[in-house]
C-alpha cells in the first residue's frame with residue numbers, strides 16, 4: 180500500500196452552507212481557482228469536487244513520484260474560500276488499512292510529542308463495521324504502539340486525521356490553514372484605491388477574501404510620489420494577487436501629478452478631503468469601464484484626519500457607487516500584524532505620497548459646503564477624465 184501522501188484533501192468553509200445551487204456554483208469556481216494556483220506555481224494536480232471536499236490527485240499524465248501532495252496542499256491553502264488542506268494517504272475504508280497508513284505517517288512523529296486521532300465518517304452507517312470513535316481508538320492504539328507517544332485528546336501536539344467515506348478514506352498528519360472566506364469571482368468586481376502602503380493592500384486582501392475580483396488603482400502623485408512609491412505599490416499588488424492568479428489584478432496607474440499640484444496650490448485645511456474625493460471619482464470612472472459594482476479604500480475610522488467620521492461623509496458625497504472600507508473598524512496594530520502575515524508589510528516607511536501633500540493643519544470636522552467652496556470647480560470632472568490615462572503595470 181501507498182506509504183506516503185498521494186492526495187491533497189481541501190476543506191472549504193462558507194460555500195458549504197449555501198443552497199445546493201449556489202454551493203454548486205461556488206465549488207466549481209473554487210475548483211477553478213485552485214487549478215489556477217497550481218498551474219501558476221507549476222504544481223501538477225487534478226482537482227475534483229467530491230462530497231464535502233475538493234480532492235487533488237495526481238494528474239493522469241503524471242509519472243510515478245511526480246505528484247507532490249504536500250506542495251499541492253500548501254498551494255491550495257492559499258485559495259480564498261479554503262479553510263484548510265491536508266496531504267493524505269488514500270486507503271480502503273477499513274480499520275487495519277487506516278491504522279497501517281497512520282503508522283506510516285507516524286514514522287516522523289516528533290519525540291515526546293503527544294497526539295490524538297480525529298475521525299470523520301460519512302456514508303450509510305451499515306457500510307463501515309465501526310463507529311468514528313471505535314476506529315479512532317484502534318488507529319490511536321497502533322500509533323501508540325509504534326511510537327510510544329502519549330495521547331492528549333484536548334491539546335495534542337499532532338493530530339492524525341481520518342476522513343472516511345463509503346469507498347475510500349484519507350489519512351493525514353499535517354494540516355495547512357487557509358484564509359476562509361468565499362471563492363474569488365463569486366461576488367463580482369470592485370475597484371480598490373491602492374497606495375501600496377500598509378492599509379490598502381490588507382484591504383484588497385480582505386475584499387478578495389470575500390469573493391470579489393479586485394482591480395487595484397494607484398494614483399501617481401507626481402512630485403509628491405516617486406518611483407520607489409510606485410514600485411512598492413506594484414510589488415504589494417503582485418503579492419496580494421498571488422492567491423488569485425487567473426484574475427486580472429494588475430496595478431492600474433493613473434498619472435495625477437498635475438491635479439495634485441493644482442490642488443496643493445488652491446487648497447489649505449481641506450486639501451486631503453478634496454484629494455480623496457478626486458481619488459474616488461477616478462476609481463468610479465475605472466469601475467464604469469471594468470464593470471465593477473463598487474469602489475474601495477483602506478481607510479479606518481479616525482486613523483487619519485481625512486478619516487474622521489464627519490470627513491468620511493464629505494469624501495463619500497463625491498461618490499455615487501458604494502464605497503467599501505473593509506478596515507473601517509480595525510486598529511492599526513492589527514492591520515500591521517495582518518500585513519506582515521500576508522507578506523505585504525514594507526519595512527521602510529516612505530515619506531512620500533499623501534503625507535507630503537497634507538496641509539500643516541488639516542480639517543477634522545469638514546462640511547461638504549466648506550470643501551466644495553475650497554476645491555477647484557473642475558476637480559471631479561478632471562479626476563474622471565484622468566482615469567482614461569491609466570496604464571497597467573504587471574508586477575509578475
Ligand SMILES: Nc1ncnc2c1ncn2[C@@H]1O[C@H](COP(=O)(O)OP(=O)(O)OP(=O)(O)O)[C@@H](O)[C@H]1O
Nearest residue numbers: 372373374376377378379396397398476477478533
Ligand atoms: N497614491 C494613492 N493611490 C491610490 N489610492 C490611494 C493613494 N493614496 C491613498 N490612497 C487610498 O486612500 C486611503 C487612505 O490613504 P492615507 O494615505 O490617508 O491612509 P493610510 O492609512 O496611510 O493608507 P495606506 O496605508 O493604504 O497608504 C488608502 O488606504 C487608499 O485606499
